[in-house]
Amino acid sequence: MARTTGPRLKIMRALGVELPGLSRKSIENRPNPPGQHGQQASRRRRSDFAVKLVEKQKIRFNYGVSEKQMRRLMLEARKGTEPTGEKLMSLLERRLDNVVFRAGFAPTGVAARQLVTHGHVLLNGRAANIPSIRLRVGDEVVVKENSRKIPMVVESLKAPALDRPEWLSVDTTAASVKLGHLPSIADVPFPIDVQQVVEYYANRV
Template identity: 40%
Template sequence: MARYRGPQTKIARKFGEPIFGPDKAFEHKNYPPGMHGNNRRRRKVSEYGTQLKEKQKVKYTYGVLEKQFRNLFKKAASHKGVTGTVLLQLLESRLDNVVFRLGIAPTRAAARQLVGHKHIVVNNKVVNIPSYSVRPGDVIGVREKSKSLEVVTDSLSSQRHNKYPWIEWDGEAKTGKFLNVPEREEIPENIKEQLIVELYSK
């Protein structure tokens, strides 16, 4: 399966929430896509269907492919702690997600592109792997010659980097510090991770 590059609003409408961020088109039509829209009678979704839908929502939200997601789940299951919470913590620790949370990029897709094009440094070393796992104490920043990129300057002006307690932002240096792995209650995504654990436990 290739990474999804189609209309994001269509996917957001499928899940009934703006999983890719603020979306005016979604606000205008926040019901499922299709010619019958909100009037179509929908069959009751099975337990498996509900669990699968939650997994798909998480994959789209974080931009992770099926094989990557399965490997992350196996890693989470082998860690101490609640598997579902550990899974979300591993997703939040991905470099592309941290770049997004810091406000360096407006979306996770844009963050993944910045990382892939070698605009991001971790502890002063260029890292171009979006799935790179950031550790507490790591300093993430914009490469010196990339600090004037329009996508970076526009995104940083949003001040989104001040929203999360597990990261610290230095506006002058344009660097952020990953202070600690976030607790479950600190992760703002509307995800029922227990459904995913139940799905993989079958």
Template identity: 40%
Template sequence: MARYTGPKAKIARKFGEPILGPSKALQKKNYAPGMHGRGRKRKQSEYALQLMEKQKVKYIYGILERQFRALFHRAAIKEGITGENMLKLCEARLDNTVYRLGIAPTRRAARQLVTHKHIVVDGEVVNIPSYSLKPGQVVSVREKSKSLEAITDSLSARNAKRYNWVEWDSQELSGKFISYPDRDQIPENVNEQLIVELYSK
């Protein structure tokens, strides 16, 4: 089960934004990593910009190349705008929904909770982070995991952010995936059209 485990600050500096969570590195070193990071910026080609955008989405949602290609194919054959469909499918992933509900502070932590069988979907334990939720499905914390420190800490520090496509019940420690979000509801700074152009070559 491969995933990116390298330095988070390096990725944040590469894209100039906190892709994998808050990073102090951006304030201290607001230039790209590597020995040429401070050097004169060359104008990037169209392909380079498209590739960077694809890599950004993969890092944000923790998806590897083969999985991302399959997800893009699903988005392309689905009715609607391909780029928006792709982001909707990314948002419908189980690990992402656990993060959006506030059960975990980051997507990485959400992924770990899912793989360690702390999360149930419609009453059944699901340990696949890429599991694609359908509208109406209920995601909750497993009964014997409700007192887990990582979960209680995350829920007590749960910020005021609310997302229209998920509903949270603090008594039951469960949330419902109401619907796929509209593009303007997804807060991620992504130009999905560049990814569509990259795959349509």
């Protein structure tokens, strides 16, 4: 698991996008990159490499994955007949921590990872504390009964950070979620040009 240290809003400003998995804060009032020359930097044209790097970093920070994990995911996404970019995003969306977040059990992906690693959820009735576990169609995640009283969980269930996606079937009363079908790239909750990410790793893995 990749830990994000430092101000999360600063990261989003540098990337020029709001990442719901990283923070609930908005960059609307401060859209320019951080630093003394941020406003000038926002007007400067990015190189092709910089564009690819930014798209890759969006994924890394939103889903909380390390560079090593990204390389492994890219290798896996290349297998089969499905377009690499679409498969990559499906693999990321189906991570256990992301499903906990998208189901509305935690306010951010960062908080969802903490919920998972601290042993507050069950996967198919069994304890699961590894955020990167990948769910399959039909898998069910439940927040433990005692853990449903955690203030963060209570508030998130009342007012989820994002609309719950239709590929997840959520029971807020039981604090459970079931994977109905595989997510598509259209279900990603932030703007991403995934082809740039595929090209970034073309000669790196």
